[in-house]
Structures are given as structure tokens and as C-alpha cells.
Amino acid sequence: MTTTFPDVSISTERLVLRAFEPADIPAHIEMMNDELVTAWTSVPQPYTKEDAEEWVGRIAPAERTAGTGIVFAVNEFLTQRLVGIVHLHSTDWRILATEASYVTAPWARGEGYATESVLAVAQWLFRDQKFERIEVRTPADNTASQQVAQKIGCISEGVLRNSWIARTQTEDGGWADIRTDLIVWSLLSEDLEGVAEQMADAGGYASFTHWN
Secondary structure, eight states, X not given: OXXXXXXXXXXXXXXXXXXXXXXXXXXXXXXXXXXXHHHHSOXXXXXXXXXXXXIIIIIHHHHHHTTSOXXXXXXXXXXXXXXXXXXEEEEETTTTEEEEEEEEOGGGTTXXXXXHHHHHHHHHHHHTSOOOEEEEEEEXXXXXXXXXXXXXXXXXXXXXXXXXXXXXXXXXXXXXXXXXXXXXXXXXXXXXXXXXXXXXXXXXXOOOEEEO
């Protein structure tokens, strides 16, 4: 039984999803120090050059080689700027299920890039890797992340109460931990039927996805 994802890149009309490279480090540092990323994720704060080098050089590639998931650096096709991250983790190879998380750089928000990249990964997972389920967990107040889940066809399954630690900025510019609920979403292959075409018809990106 296969227990690791292949070393693959995925292309859409606007994006290229590939493994992280050392050249991504400066943009990665800037993205991970964004206020919204700090608030909703568990990344170190401040996010340093050492943190980025550890991520690019060890943590991200180890996700794939250990069989627990795969990390994609999402890049804009025309400019090669780092748009964000799609991270598959907590993979169960017996039931062919995995959890997806995603981050978008501040400059790239509002362009549909998160939806486009997560949808492309979902298509690859279901069609090429023959997976059965993708799970997404979003903090209760992170409406932007919830909108991405809804747009790709995810179904809300329930709430994990008081199960996540988010961060809120304090008056002195620091950060304080706050507990919050997580909304659990699931995506099955049949949930994708017509999603890409509907988004394209609504004026979004084309539905073409290619992986190699």
C-alpha cells in the first residue's frame, strides 16, 4: 500500500503549486508575519529567518517523506511570487483521508487564489491519488477560511468546541492566546462535481488543472 505522496507539481491557469525552495524564504517570512496569519495559525511569532529555513529545509519536505502529508508552495504563474501555502497533513492511508490547511499572502487576498489552489489539490487527491475524504477545520471567527471551504464544495459537519488557540493583538502590540471553536468541514469526490465549472461561469478562473 502506498504510504507517501509523490513529489509532484500542480498547475492551474494562474498558479503553480510545488515544493518549497530556498528562494521562497524572504516571501515566506513576510507572509507568516502577517497579522491574520499570526491570529489564526500556530506559527511562531515573530516568524524569523531561522523559522523559515527550518520550514523550507526540514519540516515541509519531511511531511511528504514521512508519509503524513505534503506541503505545496503556491506561486503566481506569471510573476512566480509566493501566493500562499496548501498543506495536507494528518493523512490516514488506510481510509484514504487527509486534512487540508491553507494560508494566503496579504497581497494576494481577494483574487480567489486560495480557492483555486485548494480546489486544484482536491482534484489531484481524488482523481490521481484516489482519496476518499478531505477534512478542513476553520476557527469559528475566521470567515475568510470558511468561505474558501464553502466555495470548493465542502460540507459543514459540526463544531469542535473550545478546541483551538487563536491569538488576539493586545494594546501594547503583543499577542495574547484566546480559545475558540473549530468548524469541521468535509469534502468527498462527489462534492466536486460541477464546482470548477460553476466558478468559471461566475467569472472566476478557468477549471484547467494539470499535475506532473
